[in-house]
Amino acid sequence: MDIQHYMQDIGRRARGASREMARASTATKNAALLAVAAGIARDKAALQAANARDVARARANGQDPAFIDRLTLSDKAIATMIEGLRQIAALADPIGEISNLKFRPTGIQVGQMRVPLGVIGIIYESRPNVTIDAAALCLKSGNATILRGGSEAIESNTALAALIQQGLAEAGLPADAVQVVGTTDRAAVGALVTMTEYVDVIVPRGGKSLIARLIDEARVPMIKHLDGICHVYVDDLADLTKARVICDNAKTHRYGTCNTMETLLVAASVAPRFLPDMARDFQAKQVELRCCAASRAIVEAAGIGALVSATDEDWETEYLAPVLALKIVAGLDEAIEHINMHGSAHTDAIVTENYSTAMRFLREVDSASVMVNASTRFADGFEYGLGAEIGISNDKLHARGPVGLEGLTSLKYIVLGSGQVRE
């Protein structure tokens, strides 16, 4: 019950601060971002000391090296945070933008104004750099933020929160605009995702298990994606040279990212020409192939071994590893059906030179990002030109795909009149 009150108090203060943030000028918000950057540079030693205590505790608790790496605020990690703050300060301010202001026959002029969402809750794992990234994006978009990072990073996050609040104060903004939940009690998360009166949206950043758990509990809407089961479909009329380069990049550029290809679909007519070389490329990089019967036959006939037969489960698995599911399809219709049925509506690409096929794929694949002749790895806020990314959504309401500053805003209607009334 104490945690409930504690979280309610944080929520109430965030709601209050969100009003001030909504009317803050671009210059003021940028000044706050740059003040935080200066504070981090100034107090780097103290920050790293706090972080070192988190790291020591995590080591003592037997966390693995990858975890320790994400937790550690190295010199390079700190330089990246400072650079990130400067970049976000340099982005255009989305707030206050007025669009589509048009006269109606009644004489009123109707348009829309971009406004902040209000209060954004960020729930993330033990990566202290997210504290700065997320706070900076929410600040620039005029929102108040409640940050709840992994408990292993509590000292780092508390130190960063102090620097953020100092930067806000220096710029004349309310310190409550960015609050870090100061308890590691798991009940704080439950409170945060159900305080619909104080929190407008939750952005979870972390693995599938974190997000799956939040989906069950949350009453506040979330901007999230659960997994990225991304496909590349190599069409009958694909340029097979392009296809080979794109598939290699989509799978092997990075294995652990949500926009990595997990299933390769190949049109039956090109499979005999395409698959042997492609399979050799993957084998050279130690990518395990889980094949349907037809693709297995073709690849084996080309003298390539170490293949695994795919099961139904493979079509719906996000490996995040050097493993690829491989399936031969009759053509476009089967490819679209497979993607819409088994995919996760994240990012899917076709390789084809056929105009009509490309147009149908673009229209009929129901995913957040749909691509022609490009690697799925491009599904990213920076690659799309959003300037930043708070996450990727594969939901359909509100933001879909990579979410930048605009995804943290909403449009309200504005009406400019000169005394009009409704007849």
Place this chain on the structure above:
Amino acid sequence: MDIQHYMQDIGRRARGASREMARASTATKNAALLAVAAGIARDKAALQAANARDVARARANGQDPAFIDRLTLSDKAIATMIEGLRQIAALADPIGEISNLKFRPTGIQVGQMRVPLGVIGIIYESRPNVTIDAAALCLKSGNATILRGGSEAIESNTALAALIQQGLAEAGLPADAVQVVGTTDRAAVGALVTMTEYVDVIVPRGGKSLIARLIDEARVPMIKHLDGICHVYVDDLADLTKARVICDNAKTHRYGTCNTMETLLVAASVAPRFLPDMARDFQAKQVELRCCAASRAIVEAAGIGALVSATDEDWETEYLAPVLALKIVAGLDEAIEHINMHGSAHTDAIVTENYSTAMRFLREVDSASVMVNASTRFADGFEYGLGAEIGISNDKLHARGPVGLEGLTSLKYIVLGSGQVRE
């Protein structure tokens, strides 16, 4: 448990039909809408006979005249439905629209395509005309629809559903694209609002009690507003002639609508000049005034009686009746604070000739529609030029304010490449 299976089956069929609807051409969708209109005209007698049975049962159950009026499919109501279908057929198709397609330095071209949401559940009271309106808007926007109307209209809705499905079939579209829930069991609503795997969004149309109940139950996102506590603020520098006309219209044009003014805020400096005439206008129309102490003193001093002293509850009440809460505020800051604290984020207006005051009100009032020198009654899809309206939302995610065809769509990213991969 039977109801659960029944609803799951409806959901599964809707999801299947939604894929076909998403790729239907504009001409096909329009043909379906016009076929439904023709079918209603053709089978009008049978439709009215089914409706008459609903009306007879409702009368026998002692429903009041207003209820019977909304339930009855008179000749005029049927003509209006037919005209509505034709108007929706004539609207531009939002689906497939591509925007912001821009080259990135990597050579890929990134833009957004407007796509349907998928499956939309509509829950409404015993107004059979909503069956046609809602189905038509969802159809035009390429969505599949599950309609759950009030149980008192079940025979009318079943007859309308048959006509809609016949129209869909005539145009070559799947009949499952519009399904009417054929049971009056309340459990069907519970199933509909929790089938997140089959339903993408719920649009409830009805009174506050219906919507409040659904908020508790729903797991599927909703496009909704709970109430409309709308304000007009008459500023220090208002043109008092405009103010009087706007306030009269905002309150008395229609008492029962969600965009009707419920609280009038008046700057202290103009209250002595403005309130006596304004109060007389309201009194002439039998509008009960619930006054703060300061406004009561001014109005009483002008010789106007029959006033009621406002309590705190009045600032948060949607009267939907000839009753108006009246409060004097110090000026703009207090007005904005009052609206953001006590309003329902629906529609709020200022009357002022001061540029800076108007700009601050537009930016700082956190409502779905914010107006300057115009009646709150303009908050409406038709008045805003949306061509149609499925409802009004005062949520911040996704559509905000009047929701037309675009509110039933989503944007996905599309990427056009020529073989690019990520470095």
